Amino acid sequence: MPPGTLIIRADASVAMGTGHVMRGLALAQTWQDEGGECIFAMAEAPAAVKQRLRAEKCDVFAIGASPASELDAAQLVELGVAHRASWAVVDGYQFGVDYQHALKAAGLKVLVVDDGGQCRGYCADLVLDQGLDSSEEEYSNREVYTRLMLGTRYVMLRREFRAWRNWKRATPPIAQRLLITIGGSDPDGLTFRVIEALSKATPPGLATTVLVGGSNPRMPELRSVVNSTLSQVDLVCDPPNVPELMANSDLAVICTGGTLWELLYMGCASLSYSRDEVQGQIVGKLHALGAVHNLGSVDKFEESGLITAIRELAISCRRRQDMAEIGRKMVDGEGPRRVVQELLRGDSA
Numbered sequence: 001m002p003p004g005t006l007i008i009r010a011d012a013s014v015a016m017g018t019g020h021v022m023r024g025l026a027l028a029q030t031w032q033d034e035g036g037e038c039i040f041a042m043a044e045a046p047a048a049v050k051q052r053l054r055a056e057k058c059d060v061f062a063i064g065a066s067p068a069s070e071l072d073a074a075q076l077v078e079l080g081v082a083h084r085a086s087w088a089v090v091d092g093y094q095f096g097v098d099y100q101h102a103l104k105a106a107g108l109k110v111l112v113v114d115d116g117g118q119c120r121g122y123c124a125d126l127v128l129d130q131g132l133d134s135s136e137e138e139y140s141n142r143e144v145y146t147r148l149m150l151g152t153r154y155v156m157l158r159r160e161f162r163a164w165r166n167w168k169r170a171t172p173p174i175a176q177r178l179l180i181t182i183g184g185s186d187p188d189g190l191t192f193r194v195i196e197a198l199s200k201a202t203p204p205g206l207a208t209t210v211l212v213g214g215s216n217p218r219m220p221e222l223r224s225v226v227n228s229t230l231s232q233v234d235l236v237c238d239p240p241n242v243p244e245l246m247a248n249s250d251l252a253v254i255c256t257g258g259t260l261w262e263l264l265y266m267g268c269a270s271l272s273y274s275r276d277e278v279q280g281q282i283v284g285k286l287h288a289l290g291a292v293h294n295l296g297s298v299d300k301f302e303e304s305g306l307i308t309a310i311r312e313l314a315i316s317c318r319r320r321q322d323m324a325e326i327g328r329k330m331v332d333g334e335g336p337r338r339v340v341q342e343l344l345r346g347d348s349a
Contacts, residue, residue, distance in 0.1 A: 002034070002035035002036055003031065003034050003035060003036040003086055003343075003344055003347060004036055004037070004084060004085065004086035004347070005036065005037045005038070005039060005083040005084065005085045005086060006027070006028060006031045006036055006037070006038045006039070006085065006086060006087055006089065006343075007038075007039045007040075007041055007076065007079060007080050007083065007085045007087070007088045007089065008024040008027070008028060008038065008039070008040050008041065008089045008091070009040075009041045009042075009063075009076055009088065009089065009090045009091070009092070009095070010024045010040065010042065010089075010090070010091040010092060011042055011043050011044045011045060011067055011092060012042070012044070012045045012046060012049045012184070012185075012215065013044050013045070013046070013185070013215075014046070014185040014187050014215060014216075014217060015185075015187050016185075016187075017183050017184050017185050017187065017215075017257060018046075018049055018183070018184030018185060018213060018215055019183070019184070019257045019258045020091040020092055020113070021040070021042075021045065021049055021053070021091075022158065022184070022258050023091065023113065023130075023156045023258055024040065024089065024091055024113075025052070025053065025056060025058070025158055026156035026157055026158045026159070026335075026336050027089065027156055027336055027339055027340070028040075028056065028058050029056065029158060029159040029336070030159075030336035030337055030339070030340045031340055031343075032057065034340060034344070036086070037059075037083075038057075038058045038059070039058065039059040039060075039061055039079065039083065039085075040053050040058055040059070040060050040061065041061045041063050041075070041076055041079055042060060042061070042062065042063060043062075043063040043064075043065065043066070043067045043072060044067070045060075046185070046214070046215040048213075048214030048215050048238060049184075049214070049215060051214075052214070052238075061079055063075050063076065067092070067094055068092070068094035068095050068096065068099050070102070072099070073099050073102035073103060074102070076088060076103065077102065077103060077106040077108065080103070080106070080108045081106065081107075085108060086109065086343070086347050087108070087109045087110070087111055087343050087346075087347070088103050088108045088109070088110050088111070089110075089111045089112075089113065090103075090110065090111070090112055090113070090124075091112075091113035093114070093115075093118035093119055095112065095119060096119050096120055096121055097119070097120065097121030097122060097123055100112060100119075100121075100122065100123050100124050101123050104123055104124070104125075109125050109346060109347070110123075110124040110125050110126070111124060111125065111126040111127070111128060111339075111343065112124040112126070112127045112128070113127075113128045113129075114127055114128070114129050115129060115130075115131055115278055116129065116131055116134065116138060116278050116281070117129075117138035117139055117141075118278070120141065121141050121142075122139060122141065122142035122143065122146050123142070123143045123146065124142075124146055125145070125146065125147065125346055126146070126147050126148075126149060126342060126343070126346065127139055127142065127146060127147070127148050127149070128149045128150075128154055128339060129148070129149070129150050129151075129154075130151065130152060130154045130155045130156065130261070130335065131150075131151070131152075131282065132151075132152060132282060132285050132286060132289075132330075133151075133285060134150040134151060135150065136148060136150070147342070147346075149338070149339060149342060152261070152330050152331055152335075153332070153334070153335060153338060154335045154338055154339055155261045155265075155331045155335040156335045156336045156339065157261065157262060157265055157331070157333050157335060157336065160240075160241075160242065160243050161243050161262065161265060161266075161333055162333060163243070164243050164247065164265075164266065164333075165333050167247065169247070169266075169267040169268075169324050171250070171317055171320050171321045171324065172250060172317070173317045174205070174314060174315055174317070175206065175250035175251045175269075175313070175314035175315075175320065176205060176206065176207060176250055177206070177207050177208075177209070177248055177249045177250050177251070178206050178207070178208045178209070178249065178250070178251045178252070178253065178310070179208075179209050179211060179245060179246065179249035179251070179252040179253070179268070180194050180195070180208060180209070180210045180211065180252070180253045180254075181210075181211035181212075181252060181253075181254055181259055182194070182253075182254060182255045182273075183213060183254075183255055183257050183259060184213030184214065184215045184216070185213055185215040185216055185217075186212075186213070186216050186218070186255075188255075188275065188298050188299075189218065190255055190273065190298055190301070191210065191212065191216075191218075191222060192218075192221075192222070192225060193301055193303075194253055194306065195210065195222075195225055195226060195229060196225075196229065196303070197303035197306050197307060198307070199229035200303065200307075201303075201307045202232075203307075203310060203311050203314055206232075206251075206310075206314065207232045207233075207234075208232060208233045208234070209233070209234045209235075209236065209245060209249065210222070210226060210233060210234070210235045210236070211236055211239065211242070211245060212235065212236070212237045212238070213237075213238060214237060214238035216237075219237055222235065223235055242262070243262075243266060246262065246263055246266040246268050247266055247268075249268050250268070250269065250314075250320065251268070251269050251270075251271065251310065251313060251314060251320075252268050252269070252270045252271070253270075253271050253272075253273075253295075253306070253310070254270055254271070254272050254273070255272065255273045255274065255275060255279075255298065256272050256273070256274045256275070256279040256280075256282055256283050257279070260272060260282075260283075260286075260292070261331050263327070264286075264291060264292075264326075264327030264328070264330055264331045265327065265328065265331040265332075265333055266327075267323075267324030267325070267327050267328050268324070268327075269293075269313055269319070269320040269323040269324065270292050270293065270323070271292070271293040271295050271306075271309050271310065271313065272286075272292050272293070272294065272295060273295045273296065273297065273298045273301070274294075274296070274297055274298065275297070275298050280296075280297060289326060290319075290322055290323065290326055291323055291326040291327055291330060292323070293309055293313060295309060
């Protein structure tokens with residue numbers, strides 16, 4: 001018997017990026033594989049994000065209220081009841097215990113997707129935190145019935161990454177291909193700064209691909225800058241073959257988010273910036289484990305530090321091999337399947 005309808009409440013914007021929605025999409029795809037249907041309920045989202053969701057056969061419902069408000073919760077409840085939803089999934093730090101309680105009081109089963117206990121309180125049926133060392137202590141303020149899914153074994157990668165599960169990376173003595181991908185919207189304009197730094201001191205023989213998300217409003221300006229400053233550069237916008245681009249790259253410069261876990265899975269040696277304290281902690285821990293090179297905070301960007309880090313990692317074959325091995329052990333690509341199994345188990349309870 002098909003599992004019914006999954007409703008996912010997540011937003012995206014230039015300021016917040018697309019990460020909450022993209023990991024929701026990974027979950028939606030796996031739910032669809034089980035025969036279920038998915039609806040995304042969104043108070044805000046760029047047109048490119050909505051288009052992507054519809055292309056993935058997900059319905060998109062517009063929440064006509066301030067995010068996480070009482071009216072937001074009421075509209076989500078109405079949607080869930082109308083579609084006899086199996087689960088309501090909420091992904092966003094603003095969806096605190098009052099919001100969760102409104103959904104629970106209406107009889108919905110609730111999964112909260114969180115990072116490091118940001119929601120502060122939990123009365124959901126399930127809480128998912130795919131962080132490196134997420135712990136029960138971070139979720140001590142939960143109800144006795146709330147079950148936890150913690151750790152990188154639950155990292156949710158989209159369907160297109162599954163085909164690369166048995167792929168083995170070849171590591172050249174010197175890196176030849178660099179990928180720059182700063183997220184779906186790049187609210188800080190970090191891509192510009194990275195390109196400018198490379199234009200002044202590009203390591204010799206390093207071909208570069210700049211991947212820009214469909215929610216980035218600066219695509220025309222980026223195209224102009226790339227054409228005028230860099231040779232051996234490809235600029236691509238929201239491509240369908242992201243795993244292939246990662247597989248063909250020896251190094252990547254990123255800002256922490258969902259892309260980080262994708263690159264760990266693909267075994268691509270990554271140099272990562274962070275935008276906030278939570279991201280900084282994640283990158284710091286991964287750096288200590290040898291999985292990622294920590295470039296520090298975006299607001300402390302230094303051209304010389306970036307170029308030095310790229311050059312040193314480009315000539316260190318051993319370090320790149322180690323990073324690839326650690327990354328694949330950390331993220332095995334089975335996260336969405338494990339999450340859906342928990343949802344189905346709760347659905348039959």
